[in-house]
Amino acid sequence: MSYSDLQSASLGLRKAKHLLRRTSFSYTKELLLSLADLTPERAVEQLVNTTTNSWPAPYDPLPTGNPDGHWTSSAATFSGQTRKKRIVTAWWWYNALQQNSLKQKASFFLHSCFTVSKSVGGTASASYFFDYVRLLDHYALGNLKDLAKKITFDNAMLIYLNNTRNNARNPNENYAREYLELFTILKGQQIGPEDYTTYTEKDVQIAAKVFSGIKIQPKRDVIDTDTGIPRGKVFVNQHDKTDKTFSTAFNETKIVAGTTEAAIEKEHDDFVNMVFQQEATALSYCKKLYRFFIRSTWDPETEEQFIKPLAQDLITENFELLPILKKLLTSKHFYDQDDAKDSDEIIGSIVKSPLNLLSEIVSFFKLEIPHPENNALEFYRFFNFVHNSCFTKAGMPFWEPNTVAGYPAYYQEPDFDRHWYSSNTILPRFNIIQSLLAGRDRSNNNARIYVTLDITSFVEQNMTNPSSSSDLITEFTDLLYPEAVSEERKRYFSKILLGDFPSGYWTSAWINYTSTRDNTIVKTRLEALITVLINAPEFQLM
Template structure:
């Protein structure tokens, strides 16, 4: 596996990129913004140019809700949303119902990625899920509330998002906010709010003093956040899970913050006190620096070099502060910057498991379009496959998220330990050379023939290889590697034989005598490419 940093970048400017705009730059933009760009998308962005591409990527499309498909769901109707349906009264039936809803939710998350289109929405949603790394709820209506909130604010205002996330039903459960009361304060959310969500834990410079906040701030925050709880969890009468404010649970004392927050005093303000506190925290510029670093590591590279800290992060933070913590202007500036297109940053990160899995499908235009139950079961199977490689969407390993996004010195190299690398190889085989995923008699494999037909000149073996490399690999490969791919595609035959075979297939596209040899050769070629170390970089 190649190093996640080949050479450090040489361009450290957030000024707009004005260099050559070719397939290489277009593909780099899309690989970082999507889970897997297709040949057609890369060509479109190459033709449209950078500004038009960014404008398109910033559109967050409307989507439907998760749908009922599992027989264990006995309240909501098949094919209809379950988000406003109560639970069965029987405890065992309620558990089975919740499992059915969790499967529906997981399938919905995978379907969104597979049908991401030309939008950064799904990458931003995963960014926020990793940032607010909560696990699925005891009640999947609450889990849905969490994911829906993230999507609503995917490119919106960070301060607004953190205010709404603070009292989100799933977050209140996850970090014990629902049981944080005047009588029994709980510091879990107050601590993560500062350490992981807003200002970050700096170097410890004294007892209980972490450069950006102190233990006294954590204790004060816990008191400020009291009063909110959750009602309706797994209720057979409530049609939704709700956040409610209980005045008796709130600590009405005056809270004193530390010198890190200019020794501000937070007066008792009942249900809006938490919002006032968040406003005070966001007056600290370090909040903008903290979230800018996380955006940089997610979209560009984990290596925060001295030059990046001096030039890129301050510029990102300045844009964020000038725009009152709107995220979209910062993301736009980063993806349009000279620094982003530095040649040494292209291919400098390891694909995450979900990027690896869905690049096989999205890059080839492979989607799942069977009946609802079969489609949903296929998507939940992909959900579990992502989990086997270390990235179960909805089940982050800790409150800090996935270590590949924060744990030095390896960062994204953590995606490819021995076990996970074997699983990647097996998955590549499973969806190319093997029989694929069989659900209810329907088969999911990479749709190689439609993929081939969509390339620039499918009848020319050299063009096919060049297009496949362009779609899947971030950088050119050696002549020897390219020759191996071509040899596999041709089956050792001369170039003209491929042209003959493809034209024979075109003359009789439904005849297995002609389409099967073509399909098998493309599958073999893709499987070989998926074994290349370069494929696992992005």
């Protein structure tokens, strides 16, 4: 197995599809064709170029007549916090669709590493949740260790894992436990009573003392000097002011207690530095990166030859995420080119999450979404369909996984990403394309969704030779599926488009449409074809 980068050859369409699906929520024919002509290095460089959010800040159009508007920049107190949290997720998703950037995928990856739920367990203020999402965006292509320091002071996290209740005289170990077990070094193999190789129960207790006295700042008037984002603060009189000595898992490191706000923050930084000095921490993040960007499972050879060297690179780079992402995304292994067979392991190996599935459909078919401020009410009615029917009913409550461990697809073996595609989620997944074609929510009593896919216009404006049934099906399958499909599959799709008629039937129908603008026949046939193409097993994978 080779860990070296690809050579200078261009990606081609197949590898461009693979790269774009794994790195962006925006997936278009035009971008695919442009990436196909680039080398992996140049393509990744293009994808890491970030642009300013087209929707600068969340906007609440309610109450009618006197909207709360851009409430996140106001010091006033507002009602409707549950609605506003959903608006924050709408703001994030809308901007993710507008940018062909790795940043949003990396941001959501960080959400899987440092989990906060917008509702489960409660984060109280929607503005706190907004700050949390912005913090992930800020470090999406930045430094993991720095984020691991900043996340402790995030108001949403302080509430979500109860650290705002952690005092010297009344310690709360919840955040300390999850910080070690899930957020950073991870729990290793248990080798003794309360000893998990990478840390011990004693370390959890001592870490809770390090975190004591760090609490929310309700007015959001403490601004982090590095990020410009509101954060919590240290309450010195509630912090444990004893020195902290950790177990042999951390070489019995002693951290000197702080007695001032600045010294307590240094104490916290010393603790994070100690955790990140352990090789197990770098390895834990590289396993998460592998599972998120490449594949859910791997063999011992892959761990030895790819993941562990990547972890050493992460240490060398002082936990800067972008250099590691570049190495991962330009490696032969990422494109399944490190052995004799390049179609058996990586490409098409991950079941799309509901987020990936819907975002690809919306961006590929160029759906016109109402503007979130100029047409706010229709936008939010559409997003309610997205949030409830496309995400939650399909097994992905958006930005609110049911546990602090995150979505089962990223941690729960042996199924991992197969959790996305089950008897409970398959119908909502299949309803997505049918709802968009109808402009009605098939999972919710055919309620109007304010967005409709005009498949006839899309085909006319975007497909190379729409009058040829064979060319049309080949182009669709080439663009939509990770791998080329067999002639047998194409014949099956042709049967959907043509019914029992010969291929000339479609040509005549298309010519009739272009001359008369009567789309009665072509619309019906195209909607049948697209429904089958999107709900086929090939499209469920990336």
